[in-house]
Amino acid sequence: MSYLPAPGYMPTYNPPLPYSQPIPGGLRPGMSIYVQGTVPHHTKRFVVNLACASHDGCDVALHFNPRFDGKDKVVLNTFQGGRWGKEEHQSMPLKKGEHFEVVFIVSGDRYQIRVNGNHFCDYMHRIPPERVMEVKADGDLQLQSMTLLGGGGMMGGGGYPQMGMPGMGPAAGGYPPSNLPMMTAPASYHPQVPYSGSFPGGLGSKRTVVVRGFLPQHAKQFRINFKAGPNETVLHINPRLNERAVVRNSYLGGRWGPEEREVQFNPFQAGQYFDLSIRCGNQQFKVFANGQPFFNYKHRFHNFQQIDRLEIDGDVVLSYVQF
Known part of the structure; x- marks a missing residue:
């Protein structure tokens, strides 16, 4: 490894x-x-x-x-x-x-x-x-x-668990080797919302963003936005608890594209913690929720180096952000 x-x-x-x-x-x-x-x-x-x-x-x-x-x-x-x-x-x-x-x-x-x-x-x-x-x-x-x-x-071969380690198999939510996160920036513990963080040098392929948080009982929705410059939203993740939906979209060239809503499960529940791992691949974003594959989002914006900012706002209490 x-x-x-x-x-x-x-x-x-x-x-x-x-x-x-x-x-x-x-x-x-x-x-x-x-x-x-x-x-x-x-x-x-x-x-x-x-x-x-x-x-x-x-x-x-x-x-x-x-x-x-x-x-x-x-x-x-x-x-x-x-x-x-x-x-x-x-x-x-x-x-x-x-x-x-x-x-x-x-x-x-x-x-x-x-x-x-x-x-x-x-x-x-x-x-x-x-x-x-x-x-x-x-x-x-x-x-x-x-x-x-x-x-x-380094933690036993690059900071990540060896496969077969107790509690880290797929059933326990462990990441397989092909999905190991690559993160380089210091962690931000319990940052305030709204949150804004910059990607030095752009996002880059195979970079992973981890967002952990808690949804209060009154939560209705919150937003995670990957931004390129002041106007472009490359990836918009919008859990809507009042609709029981997780909406994904992009705002490019002054207009929203088609929404994507289909997911196999919904990890966002009022009064619950959640853990998102968002990896930028060559062809798509691969998103894990609570250790399980959640959704893929094919790139609509391909110049990763221009993706320079992460913004989070809405009804969420953040525990931890790192990228």
Whole structure:
């Protein structure tokens, strides 16, 4: 597998619990782990562990343990050498029956933990993050997705999972080698909407844009636009929840072209997270949603170097944008 000048992008969707995902080469500063799911109404506690091995009793660099036991709190700790360290307690940011997103961002001396787009707490390293070989989740949790995002380094053969890795086959939403994303720009975490980002040097063939977000309960529609100059919209992706449609089109030469609406499934639901991977191929855009092929859009504008901007607006809360 060739090395790509891009962060790793390893998503897994709706895995059964207990779940573990390998981290080839360990964690390094700049990497992050996204955990998205729902807290069931009956929940008592669940756990996300950044573990140093796969066997029971191994060292755990970070134990993230929300507890709903009357004194609702989040317990953080480290398990090392067969014993637990000193617990750190934080107030509970999660609510039963609601969706949530927790992001663990690795920095040089700590984990920065964000919950639902807001800074939650920092946890100082007690074990070097390079020793972390798996992320594990278990307990009273409906796990929607877990994503490992690399920090620009190489992760076991170019930043991407080897085929056959647990949890990364097609059924789990893993990308096959021919669909590995190529991304070069730094990630944008929880950017504001409306969002605008530029493609230095144009979009280019085989470049991939990843958009992750959440649709509020009141959401009606939002728009993702690939722009060429001030007036041309090369690709317009317009999920319309009020019509249960995902409209695609281009605005070229001062007019809209024919709409495309047909999809095999619709990942855009109010109160749900979504993950889009939009790859610019030589003949068409190939779009994946939540790890599954979503639609192809044949190019109506072929000068990729002039595609210089990504714009997102409407009823959406963005978690993560990268290209």
